Structure formats: structure tokens, C-alpha cells
Amino acid sequence: MDEEQSERRDQEEPEPKPGAEPAPDRDPGAPRTRDDETGETGESGETGETGESKPPPPGRPDTAPVHHNRVNQYFYGALDAPGAHFGIGVGDFANVRRRAVGRLDAGEADALLAPYVEPDCFEEAAAALEQDGVVVLVGPPGIGKRSAAVALVARAAEGTEYVVLSPGRSLDDLADGRVSFEKGVGYVLIDRMPETSSGTADFDWRRVRDTVRDHGAHLVITTVHPVEGDAPGSVRHVPWRLPDLTAVLRVRLLRAGCAADTVERAVAGLPGGCGVAEVAEAAERIARGAAPDEVWQEYGSGAAEPVRDWFAAGREPREWAEVTTLAFVTGAGYRDFETCQERLEEWVAPTFPELAVNTDGAEAHRRDADRRLMLGRNTLVAVEQRKDGALTRSALVFANPHYRPWVLEELWAKRSTAYWNGVRDWLTELVRTQPGLGTQLSVASALALLTRPAFDEVAENYLHPWASGVAGPAGQSTATLVLQCMCLDEGLAATALAVGRGWARSPEPALRSTAMAAFAGALGVRFPTDAVNVLMRLTGRSEEARLALAGLVALLLDCGEDTGAVLRPLAYRLRALRTTSTGHLRESVLDTVQTLLGGRDTRTGRLVGASLLEGAPEQSDRIAELWAGVLENRPRRGWALRYLHATLRDLTTVTAEPGPVADRFGRSLGGALAPPERTHLGPALRRSAVRPTPETTALTDTFLTAVLSTED
Structure with a gap:
């Protein structure tokens, strides 16, 4: 789905009323936007803020790597986070890989409507x-x-x-x-x-x-x-009110062809407290053969009851610390877990009278506790044996992954502000001093779950401070990860978007930087139009924003999503400014184009531009417009020729059949270039080649033949 395609046709922005303030997300100096070919939205047609921006000086590197930063690698690379039981609603990682806006395809619409009650x-x-x-x-x-x-x-x-x-x-x-x-x-x-x-x-x-x-x-x-x-x-x-959930369950099970006795057992066991999405997910599992009684233990009151019963009993300070530590540090080994628990106990000790009045006793309690035996008696805790290559390691997890959100809800309801202040300080220290894949993912997913009962607590005590740099770079990336985890839940994705937009509008550079990382990742995949609007608005004064925009293009390509969400508005800006010979705005747009076309994916080492030509053939004309813009700009022409040749060279590594790709690209570029530029391109491109291989030379000939074939 693509909101740019779905909203069909951009309208020219009306003149502002006298004395009116510009919209928060709009640059007052942006050109009017219209793209009748693609139907881009007004947001994606906006132009970035102006600022001092010049062509790269001679000593500046020609290109910069387009990083899939650590946050995005977690979600789009080989995700290996043992113990990271995310448990965000009924979502999974597929949710964060698809757009939440745009035209609803027939298959998704049918899936929603067919079983609807x-x-x-x-x-x-x-x-x-x-x-x-x-x-x-x-x-x-x-x-x-x-x-x-x-x-x-x-x-x-x-x-x-x-x-x-x-x-x-x-x-x-x-x-x-x-x-x-x-x-x-x-x-x-x-x-x-x-x-x-x-x-x-x-x-x-x-x-x-x-x-x-x-x-x-x-x-x-x-x-x-x-x-x-x-x-x-x-x-x-x-x-709005819930539909009859028993009817929802019956319809879905009968449509799946379940036997009548299975349907009746499932309906009879339906627990209270379920939502529509939970019933739909449970029905799918039952239809695949799972026993209804076992399935219902993980939903609604079926999942909450064991947790609530545990909290209803009188609990010692050590037990409160155990479940709090496990809620935020899930999947750690014994040593790491015990270390984290000991530090938490130090932070929250003042909230327990029996420990606060006796400092020596509190220290003795922490020193003498046989934590492993105590953990073994905690019914909410389990130990998993996980394979790590040829070895096996122990990991502490909840006995049921669905316990985790209910534990966080009970902790929030039953512990005081003073206790949560200790938790906040403990987590800030943990993230700042122990940045790592497992720790950051576990903490981020727990905070995303905590937004359900306590959004203000998460936003004010974790997201904003960490995003602004209080916990260092690891805190910023963890804050970004919280938004990515929220994108896993259909009900939290819009909230994540609002938080990211707020960061992007902040006068604090650190908050804007964190917003760029978020919109260059999963948040940008879920809401590409908003991401393009935010990032392009910042490109005029930030090279980081230009890199983030290029990274978003690479990420959209990896996810099989429409890269035109970025390429279309960028090409439109270039067309709108093509007749402007100078100006900060023009240079900012050209800088952005140059960053995109010259960026290399750090995971593959290939130019993003080459991967786009192979992976997004429908965007060939837009990519050609971007190349035409830099080729026709004299201060950037030398750079453009070198990297155009390098793009053709990389085509031989990204596809087994580079010839048709080069031919298609050549026809597109020939159509985008002014007639004199087509004639001059061949000699100039061949002169710029450095030690070309025979394969690259043949591909260049194919490309240039296609460029000249567009002559009238």
C-alpha cells in the first residue's frame, strides 16, 4: 500500500491567508506541488528547508555509505536476539515490514470483509x-x-x-x-x-x-x-463497541472448515478480556490444529489470571525485583540476570521500608540471597536451554511469553512512583553502560508494552530523555527501537508516528537526529509519506537527513515496498527547480540526489543506485530524472560521470542479466536529458572510466546506444 499512490493527485497548495502561520511540517518557501503522473500527496511534494548548502569541496569524499544503522539491522538484517520475546499485541515482524497507509489491495480487503461480524x-x-x-x-x-x-x-x-x-x-x-x-x-x-x-x-x-x-x-x-x-x-x-466475539469465533472457524465439536469447544472456552484481533489470531491457530484449551491460556483473562494470582499473594522485595528485571531483561543468562537484579535492588531499596531502615540488612540480603534457588521457585519464571552453535546456554524467560505484558501492567498498577523512579534510573544506567543487541531489544520491547497502561510514563521518562541523548548514543538507538517495536502493533503504530514527528519538529539537534534514524527505519516503512515529508524537510540543513533518506530508499527496496515514495517527490523537486541556476534550495535538492545516487549499502558494498535499477524497474524513469539533474549541473558533472560509470559496473554484480537493465536505464536517461547532453554523454562517460573491465565496457556501449536511441 502506498499513500502517495492512493491519494491520487496532489493539489496546488492555496495561498496562505494574510497573517496566517505556516503549517508546522511545511517549509514556507517550498514550491507548489503537483504531479499528475503519479498522484503524489502534498506532503511528499514538499520541499526541504533551505540552508547553506554547497557542492562537495575537492577534499570531501565523493560518497558516503548508506548505513542500515544498528536499529534497522536488528529488524531487517539477520535478527538474532535470543530471549527477545517481543509480545507486542498480536503483531509480528511482518507488520513492521509493510506500509500502514495507501491503497488497500483486494486480497487484504477481502481478508477483512469476508469474516466480518x-x-x-x-x-x-x-x-x-x-x-x-x-x-x-x-x-x-x-x-x-x-x-x-x-x-x-x-x-x-x-x-x-x-x-x-x-x-x-x-x-x-x-x-x-x-x-x-x-x-x-x-x-x-x-x-x-x-x-x-x-x-x-x-x-x-x-x-x-x-x-x-x-x-x-x-x-x-x-x-x-x-x-x-x-x-x-x-x-x-x-x-464503538465490540461485536459478539462468539459469533466472530464461529464465523472464522467455520470458514476454515473446523469440525462442529472443535467449534463448540473453542466457543465454550473463550475467555473474557479478549479483543477482536486476539480472537482472530486464536481462531487461526485452532484452525491449524492447536487445542482450544491450550490456545486460550495465552489470551485475555486466560493469560492474565496466573499473573494476577501471583501478584495477589504477598511478595518480598526480592520477588518484586525478580519479575521487574525479567520484564525488562528477558532472555539473559544467570550471571547477567543476577547482576541486573542486584543493581535494580540498589535503586529501589528506599521504597521498601524493611530495607530502607536497615542499610546493612539490605546489603546482607542482596549478598546472601541464593538467587537461583529463589528463581526456581518463582512460577512466572522459566529457564530455556538454547542452542548457540555447538553450545547450549541457559536463558531466563517468562514461563509463558504472554505473561510479560500482564506483569508490566500489574507492576504499574501496584508499585509507587518512587519505585518507578528507581526503575527509570536503573534502566538508564543499564542502557548507557551495557549497549548491546539483546539488552536494547529487550528493554525497548518492554517499554513498548508499557505504553499500553502508561504511555505518559514511557514518553516522559524514557523516550524523550533517551532520544535527546541523556543515555548516550545507545539510549538514542534504544528510543528508536521502542518506536520500531510499537510499529509491530496496529494499535500503537500511530502513536509511534506522532512521537517521531514531535522529535523531528524539536529545536534540539539530538532529538531531530533520533527522529531521522526512526524515519529511516521501520517507522518510515510503515508510514513512507510521513517519513519523506519529515526527512526532506530536514535535508536543507542536515547531511544526516540526506543519508537517512537514502537509507530509507535502500530499506524500502529490501522490504519489497515502493521506493517511488522517495523517488517521485525528489524527482518532482528537481523538475520544479531545474530552471533555477543557483540558490540554496536547488543546491540542497542536488546534494540530496547526489547522496542517494552515490551511497553504498554497507551490508553489500554496492551502490544503492545500481540496486534500484535492478530491483525497482518501474522507477527507471524517476531514477533517470535524478541522474539527469546532476549530469546537467556543471559543478557536479565530473562526480556524476564517475558514479554513473560505477553504477553500470555494479550492475554486473546485482543482476545476472545486466544488459536489459542497462538498456532500459539508457532509454529512460535519454528521455530525461536535454538533446545536447545525450550527444556529449558518450565521450565524457568513456573518459571518466578508470580501468574498465571488458564486461563493463560492453555494458556501457549498450547503455549509450540506448541513450542515443531516444534522439528525435
């Missing part, structure tokens, strides 16, 4: 949507609002075309043409974030309603944030 509030929302063209579904996570939104537009829309919009879209975006609604198309905006109250809420909603209705479209918005004060009268806000 309408709750009793469905008809009220359907009537409002039919009447007004817009309706808002309000309710907590896990009650099926996303499926309901698609089901509602499927009933109301004339066709079978559905579009998912970014949760970062404001009411002004929806009303002012930043989203180009089309007749007969159904639009959904999932998990809309609240906006600053302006006192004109009903007027703003009326503008959205009129815009959608005038275009003959339908829009369903979902949110977990109830309306403050009176609900807008112009757009119905419908309180």
Missing part, C-alpha cells in the same frame, strides 16, 4: 456515513474499529477501491485538498491523533464533510480519543 452500533454508523459522507468511530484499541471502517466504506462506496490515509493527517489536510478525494472511492483514516483545540472544531469538521461529499467519496475515521465537550454536530462521532 457487525456489532450492534454498525447500522448507526452506516446511516451517518450514507447521509454525511464522513463518520468517526470512537473507542479503545482492540474492538475492531479498523475492520469496521473498511466494512462501512465497502457498503457505502460505489466501487471496491479503498484507501488508508496516514493518521498524521490533520483536519486542514482533509479539507484543503492535501488529500484528493475521488468519486466512488472509500477512504479510511485509522487511529487519528488529537489536534490542539482551536475552538473551531465543528467548523473544521464541517469543512471536511463538505469536501468529501462534494467529491462523491466516503471517509471513515477511527480514534481512541473521545471528543472533549460536545461532539461536533456536523460529523457523527459514534461510540
Whole structure:
């Protein structure tokens, strides 16, 4: 799915009203945006902030590696994090590898609609949507609002075309043409974030309603944030409720062909406290042959009961420290675990009266405790034997991975602020002094889980301080990892986006740097339009932003997602500025293009530009436009010729059949270059070659023949 493709056609931005402030994410000096070929959105057509930017000086390296930084390697490289039981809702790593916005393909729409069961509030929302063209579904996570939104537009829309919009879209975006609604198309905006109250809420909603209705479209918005004060009268806000979960379970099991007795056993064992997504996941497991009784132990009250029973008993300080340590440091060996627990006990000792009044006794308690025997008696704890090559190591984990979120919820509900202050200081020390794959992933996934019951606690005491550098570079990468883990959960992804956007708007360089890392990774894959908007806005004053944008392109390519999310708006900027001979804005865009085309993937050593030509053939024309921009810029022409030749050379390593790729690229570049440039390219490119191999020389001939074939 791609929001740029889905929103179809960018509209020119209207002139600002006199005295009006520019939108927070828009550069006031940006050119108007329109791309009728690709239908790019206004956000991705925005131009980065201006700033002092010059061509690379003679002593500057010609290229920079495009790093898949440590955070992104964790999620997109060979993920090897023993013990990192992420347990974020019902998500998995596939969630973070796909976009959350854009056109909903037929397969995904059918998967949502085929087993859908309408709750009793469905008809009220359907009537409002039919009447007004817009309706808002309000309710907590896990009650099926996303499926309901698609089901509602499927009933109301004339066709079978559905579009998912970014949760970062404001009411002004929806009303002012930043989203180009089309007749007969159904639009959904999932998990809309609240906006600053302006006192004109009903007027703003009326503008959205009129815009959608005038275009003959339908829009369903979902949110977990109830309306403050009176609900807008112009757009119905419908309180959403769970459907009959037994009906949801029956429909899914019967569609899967389960026997009647299996269906009845599953329905009879359905525990309380489940959400729609949990029931759907459990049904899938039961349909694959899992025993219903065993499956239900991991969902709703079935998973919570053993944890709540454990906490209901009187617990000693050592036991509180055990489960707290395990919640944040899952999968560690005995020695590392015991060391972490001892440090935690020191930080939280003042919150336990029996330890606080007797410092010597507290020290003796920590020294004399036989921790391994005590851990063996803790029913929430288990020891796994894990293979590590030819060796086996012990890893401390929860007896059931689904215990972890419930343990964090119970800890938050039962321990005081003073205890959590100790936990905060302990984790900050841990991340700063022991940066490593296992530790960072485990801490980050625990904090992502903790956002459910205590988002403010996580945001104010961990995310913001760590992202701003309080815990050093390891703290910044761990803060980024928390957002990546949140992207695993459909219900938390929009919140992660809001946090990342906030960092990007900060005046603090460290926060902006952390935001760049986040948007160059999983957050950018989930929300590519927002990522491009953020990163391009920062490219004018930050080489780091340009590298992040290039890294996002490489990452989108690795994930099989649409690299045009970056290439289309960048090519548009270049076209818009092509007639401008000088200027900071032009140089900033050219710097960004040069960084992208000259960057090398540190994992493969290959030029990103070569990998794009082989892996994204549909973007050949856009890539050619970028090359034409730097080739026609005289101060950069020498660099462009060298790296164009290097790109052709790398084609021989990224594909077994480089000839057709070079031919296609040559035709695209010939169409993008001015006629005199096509003629001069051949001699100049051959002169720039350094020790060309026969294979590269033949490929260059193929490429140049294709370039000249576009002559009129």
C-alpha cells in the first residue's frame, strides 16, 4: 500500500491567508506541488528547508555509505536476539515490514470483509456515513474499529477501491485538498491523533464533510480519543463497541472448515478480556490444529489470571525485583540476570521500608540471597536451554511469553512512583553502560508494552530523555527501537508516528537526529509519506537527513515496498527547480540526489543506485530524472560521470542479466536529458572510466546506444 499512490493527485497548495502561520511540517518557501503522473500527496511534494548548502569541496569524499544503522539491522538484517520475546499485541515482524497507509489491495480487503461480524452500533454508523459522507468511530484499541471502517466504506462506496490515509493527517489536510478525494472511492483514516483545540472544531469538521461529499467519496475515521465537550454536530462521532466475539469465533472457524465439536469447544472456552484481533489470531491457530484449551491460556483473562494470582499473594522485595528485571531483561543468562537484579535492588531499596531502615540488612540480603534457588521457585519464571552453535546456554524467560505484558501492567498498577523512579534510573544506567543487541531489544520491547497502561510514563521518562541523548548514543538507538517495536502493533503504530514527528519538529539537534534514524527505519516503512515529508524537510540543513533518506530508499527496496515514495517527490523537486541556476534550495535538492545516487549499502558494498535499477524497474524513469539533474549541473558533472560509470559496473554484480537493465536505464536517461547532453554523454562517460573491465565496457556501449536511441 502506498499513500502517495492512493491519494491520487496532489493539489496546488492555496495561498496562505494574510497573517496566517505556516503549517508546522511545511517549509514556507517550498514550491507548489503537483504531479499528475503519479498522484503524489502534498506532503511528499514538499520541499526541504533551505540552508547553506554547497557542492562537495575537492577534499570531501565523493560518497558516503548508506548505513542500515544498528536499529534497522536488528529488524531487517539477520535478527538474532535470543530471549527477545517481543509480545507486542498480536503483531509480528511482518507488520513492521509493510506500509500502514495507501491503497488497500483486494486480497487484504477481502481478508477483512469476508469474516466480518457487525456489532450492534454498525447500522448507526452506516446511516451517518450514507447521509454525511464522513463518520468517526470512537473507542479503545482492540474492538475492531479498523475492520469496521473498511466494512462501512465497502457498503457505502460505489466501487471496491479503498484507501488508508496516514493518521498524521490533520483536519486542514482533509479539507484543503492535501488529500484528493475521488468519486466512488472509500477512504479510511485509522487511529487519528488529537489536534490542539482551536475552538473551531465543528467548523473544521464541517469543512471536511463538505469536501468529501462534494467529491462523491466516503471517509471513515477511527480514534481512541473521545471528543472533549460536545461532539461536533456536523460529523457523527459514534461510540464503538465490540461485536459478539462468539459469533466472530464461529464465523472464522467455520470458514476454515473446523469440525462442529472443535467449534463448540473453542466457543465454550473463550475467555473474557479478549479483543477482536486476539480472537482472530486464536481462531487461526485452532484452525491449524492447536487445542482450544491450550490456545486460550495465552489470551485475555486466560493469560492474565496466573499473573494476577501471583501478584495477589504477598511478595518480598526480592520477588518484586525478580519479575521487574525479567520484564525488562528477558532472555539473559544467570550471571547477567543476577547482576541486573542486584543493581535494580540498589535503586529501589528506599521504597521498601524493611530495607530502607536497615542499610546493612539490605546489603546482607542482596549478598546472601541464593538467587537461583529463589528463581526456581518463582512460577512466572522459566529457564530455556538454547542452542548457540555447538553450545547450549541457559536463558531466563517468562514461563509463558504472554505473561510479560500482564506483569508490566500489574507492576504499574501496584508499585509507587518512587519505585518507578528507581526503575527509570536503573534502566538508564543499564542502557548507557551495557549497549548491546539483546539488552536494547529487550528493554525497548518492554517499554513498548508499557505504553499500553502508561504511555505518559514511557514518553516522559524514557523516550524523550533517551532520544535527546541523556543515555548516550545507545539510549538514542534504544528510543528508536521502542518506536520500531510499537510499529509491530496496529494499535500503537500511530502513536509511534506522532512521537517521531514531535522529535523531528524539536529545536534540539539530538532529538531531530533520533527522529531521522526512526524515519529511516521501520517507522518510515510503515508510514513512507510521513517519513519523506519529515526527512526532506530536514535535508536543507542536515547531511544526516540526506543519508537517512537514502537509507530509507535502500530499506524500502529490501522490504519489497515502493521506493517511488522517495523517488517521485525528489524527482518532482528537481523538475520544479531545474530552471533555477543557483540558490540554496536547488543546491540542497542536488546534494540530496547526489547522496542517494552515490551511497553504498554497507551490508553489500554496492551502490544503492545500481540496486534500484535492478530491483525497482518501474522507477527507471524517476531514477533517470535524478541522474539527469546532476549530469546537467556543471559543478557536479565530473562526480556524476564517475558514479554513473560505477553504477553500470555494479550492475554486473546485482543482476545476472545486466544488459536489459542497462538498456532500459539508457532509454529512460535519454528521455530525461536535454538533446545536447545525450550527444556529449558518450565521450565524457568513456573518459571518466578508470580501468574498465571488458564486461563493463560492453555494458556501457549498450547503455549509450540506448541513450542515443531516444534522439528525435
